[in-house]
Amino acid sequence: MTTPDSANVRSLYDRLFDAYGPQHWWPGDSPYEVIVGAILTQNTNWTNVEKALAALRAADVWSFEAIRVTERSALATLIRPSGYFNQKARKLHEFASLISDDFRGQLDDLLDLPMAELRTTLLGIWGIGDETADDIVLYAAKKPSFVIDTYTRRIVDRLGWRADGDEYRDYQSLFADRLPHDAPLFNEFHALLDEHAATVCRPTPKCDGCCLKDICVTGKTFEPT
DNA sequence: TACCAGGTGACTG
DNA sequence: CAGTCACATGGT
Numbered sequence: 001m002t003t004p005d006s007a008n009v010r011s012l013y014d015r016l017f018d019a020y021g022p023q024h025w026w027p028g029d030s031p032y033e034v035i036v037g038a039i040l041t042q043n044t045n046w047t048n049v050e051k052a053l054a055a056l057r058a059a060d061v062w063s064f065e066a067i068r069v070t071e072r073s074a075l076a077t078l079i080r081p082s083g084y085f086n087q088k089a090r091k092l093h094e095f096a097s098l099i100s101d102d103f104r105g106q107l108d109d110l111l112d113l114p115m116a117e118l119r120t121t122l123l124g125i126w127g128i129g130d131e132t133a134d135d136i137v138l139y140a141a142k143k144p145s146f147v148i149d150t151y152t153r154r155i156v157d158r159l160g161w162r163a164d165g166d167e168y169r170d171y172q173s174l175f176a177d178r179l180p181h182d183a184p185l186f187n188e189f190h191a192l193l194d195e196h197a198a199t200v201c202r203p204t205p206k207c208d209g210c211c212l213k214d215i216c217v218t219g220k221t222f223e224p225t
Numbered sequence: 226t227a228c229c230a231g232g233t234g235a236c237t238g
Numbered sequence: 239c240a241g242t243c244a245c246a247t248g249g250t
Contacts (some may be wrong), residue, residue, distance in 0.1 A: 045230040048248055083247040129233050149231050194231060
């Protein structure tokens with residue numbers, strides 16, 4: 001286990017970018033779709049989320065005001081393919097209530113808050129935890145909060161990098177303390193980590209041809225030496 | 226067929 | 239504070 005310095009972290013980014021290129025994650029979508037997608041994707045495959053988003057759009061439930069006035073059971077039916085549909089219907093309602101009650105229905109007024117205040121406000125919503133809050137801060141509000149998910153943890157762990165602890169904030173500071181706080185950089189870095197984890201650094205890793213093989217303790221165990 | 230997927234909150238000792 | 243559990247569908 002080693003503690004990476006900023007050059008190590010930057011090198012990780014460069015290797016992933018050279019291997020996969022720009023990812024264009026959630027770049028052209030509305031803040032509404034980014035936020036709903038962030039909630040629906042919790043512990044769920046993105047392809048299932050796309051089915052739920054398509055159902056919401058087809059039903060003209062395409063604003064937080066529309067969500068707010070849609071019955072819980074009807075909302076749950078629409079998002080059924082994304083799994084955990086009863087819980088997620090409540091989460092969408094909780095979010096819509098906050099926009100209506102505290103921001104006069106103006107989503108932009110929430111997203112325009114200073115980053116720390118925005119993140120704290122999001123974490124106060126039932127069903128919004130660290131990762132979903134950071135998804136919204138980074139991909140909807142476009143402010144530089146580094147997103148940590150199970151994919152990111154898996155890559156960090158397999159590289160043999162040691163965070164200060166196992167908490168979300170420990171993994172987050174591993175990146176945030178070693179990089180310029182730049183939203184496009186954080187956006188691309190997280191997208192690249194997820195692409196790598198989804199296609200190569202899978203639960204059973206495909207270390208043959210991995211772009212990180214020579215800096216990864218897991219990859220080295222697959223080397224003949 | 227089991228396992229996996231861009232987590233979170235509630236409850237227990 | 240650290241475990242453990244419920245929540246649920248769809249792809250491979």
